[in-house]
Amino acid sequence: MKLEEIMFTIYVYVLDTLADWELGHVISELNSGRFFKKGAQRVSLKTVSYSKDPIHTMGGMTIVPDCFIDDIVVSKTSMLLLPGSDTWNDPKHAAVIEKASEFLTLGAAVGAICGATAALANFGLLDQRPHTSNGPGFLEMVSPGYKGQSFYIDKPSAAENNLITASCTGALLWTKQIIEYLDVFETNTLESWYKYFSTGDPKHFFALMQSLPSRDES
Structure with a gap:
């Protein structure tokens, strides 16, 4: 099956103090589809949380989640986006x-x-996977059980297989790598967009x- 025949569902986890700027580029481009290549289907974006209660972002915006965590369909045509926040240590996000x-x-x-990278590290999900975060030493500082030092990539964003991680300053490159993974832009469109x-x-x-x-062509 060709990728353009697949409708991707992007689940965006929302939680209090969500860092607005980290999601701005990626959700805008994926939701609007304004630069999608010919034949690429629009993706479906869904905000998801542990409850349907409104959450309040770091910028003071209010978001009412579309669905619950249990509603997420785990599939190779789905993607889960986890933004930064000051509240990841709350057990309800486990x-x-x-x-x-x-x-x-699943892949x-x-x-x-x-x-969010610290949350993954606390769960041991970065111990054996290439990844990045907010600089060398950050994950050791906030995640005492972290054992993935040998897999750490000191770059603003790192895409390795099906895991795409970034620092708080890597949102633009993170967006580029997510779009590249989804293959919804032509290569030259994506390069020009990023530049x-x-x-x-x-x-x-x-x-x-x-x-x-x-x-006329689209």
Whole structure:
């Protein structure tokens, strides 16, 4: 089956003090589909949490979750995104980390950024998988049981197989690697997109626009 025939479901875990900026690029591009390549299906984004109670982001925005953790369908056509937050140590988030373990075991994709990487480390999910976080020494400081030092990659974002991790400053590259994994942009579109948003150089904006199919072709 070709990828363009598959509808991906992106589950975005939401929790209090969620770091708004870490999700901004990725959810905007995946939900809008504005730069998707010809034939790529739109993805379905669902916010998910441990309850249906509204959560309040670090930026003061209110989000009402779409579904419960138990509603997540673990599949290779699903992806679980875990944003940073100051509240990951709350035991009520353990259920979604268990779900992340199911995703990784199946070969389905998990994207974790900033504090969410510490949550994965606390569960032992980074001990044998290449990953990154908020700099060397961070996971040792916040996750006493962490044993994945030899798998640590000192980069803003690291994509290895079906696990995509990032530091709090790596959101743009994290987005690029998630889009690349989903294969919903043409390669030249993705490169121009990343160069434009990382440099602000107008030439990359025009290259981005030129890489898109015309309306007659789409």
